[in-house]
Amino acid sequence: MMSRSFGIVDAKVAEANFFLECLAEAGANFFKGRCYFSAFVTSARSITYAMQAAINDLPGFNEWYAEQQAALRSDDIARFFSEARVLDHHVGVNLVAGGSMTRESDGTLRITHHFASDSTRAPVPQMDVNEACLHYLRALVALVFACYCRFGELIDPHEYYTAEAFGRRGLSIEDAEEEIFGWRGWTDAPGVPVAERWQIIRESVVPCNINHLFEKYLGKVLPSARQQGGAT
Numbered sequence: 001m002m003s004r005s006f007g008i009v010d011a012k013v014a015e016a017n018f019f020l021e022c023l024a025e026a027g028a029n030f031f032k033g034r035c036y037f038s039a040f041v042t043s044a045r046s047i048t049y050a051m052q053a054a055i056n057d058l059p060g061f062n063e064w065y066a067e068q069q070a071a072l073r074s075d076d077i078a079r080f081f082s083e084a085r086v087l088d089h090h091v092g093v094n095l096v097a098g099g100s101m102t103r104e105s106d107g108t109l110r111i112t113h114h115f116a117s118d119s120t121r122a123p124v125p126q127m128d129v130n131e132a133c134l135h136y137l138r139a140l141v142a143l144v145f146a147c148y149c150r151f152g153e154l155i156d157p158h159e160y161y162t163a164e165a166f167g168r169r170g171l172s173i174e175d176a177e178e179e180i181f182g183w184r185g186w187t188d189a190p191g192v193p194v195a196e197r198w199q200i201i202r203e204s205v206v207p208c209n210i211n212h213l214f215e216k217y218l219g220k221v222l223p224s225a226r227q228q229g230g231a232t
Helices: 007-024 030-055 061-073 076-091 129-155 163-168 173-181 194-203 211-218 223-228
Strands: 096-103 109-115
Touching: 007 030, 007 129, 007 211, 030 061, 030 076, 030 096, 030 109, 030 129, 061 076, 061 129, 076 129, 109 129, 129 211, 129 223, 163 173, 163 194, 173 194
Parallel strands: none
Antiparallel strands: 096 109
């Protein structure tokens, strides 16, 4: 069976996206903006923790993840958010320090929030709060996408439950049926081809639920989503 459900990672990505959308809609309500930033930081930082909790025992994961960590540490904005989470969670300091209003050329009022200029050891992003959060979440979404691409056969249910994947592990469709339904031969009916039986099995498990976010932030979807007919 798969190590653990990778769905906990999907859930954290969706949660961080939700709070980022709320932050973007906070407008002139400074208190709301600070609250949503705090929630976003906590959710976003939880994505990598959830990933490690879910699959740190998969062969090759620790080596692969060490390379991803090094890349994140080289990103000043990722380092800033790492410190922001520590300050928010362990000290109670919210780094959103102010806001401003500007009038666009078309007359639209633009409201932005800003970080304290000397808030962390990491360089403070030279952009408004929403833009910095967007940059950070896009980097994390890219990391999760890369994880699916690297370990998909073990963490994506629609890649895991295939004849090819089970065959490489020396297992059969009956083994898959036992995992899902607790009964070997559950999908075996007269006239039903094996390929359709595998499809029945895949339709009985929850797929990756964040292909729409991969598409939103990266312009991509997982191969299994393309095979299933689009983002979910």
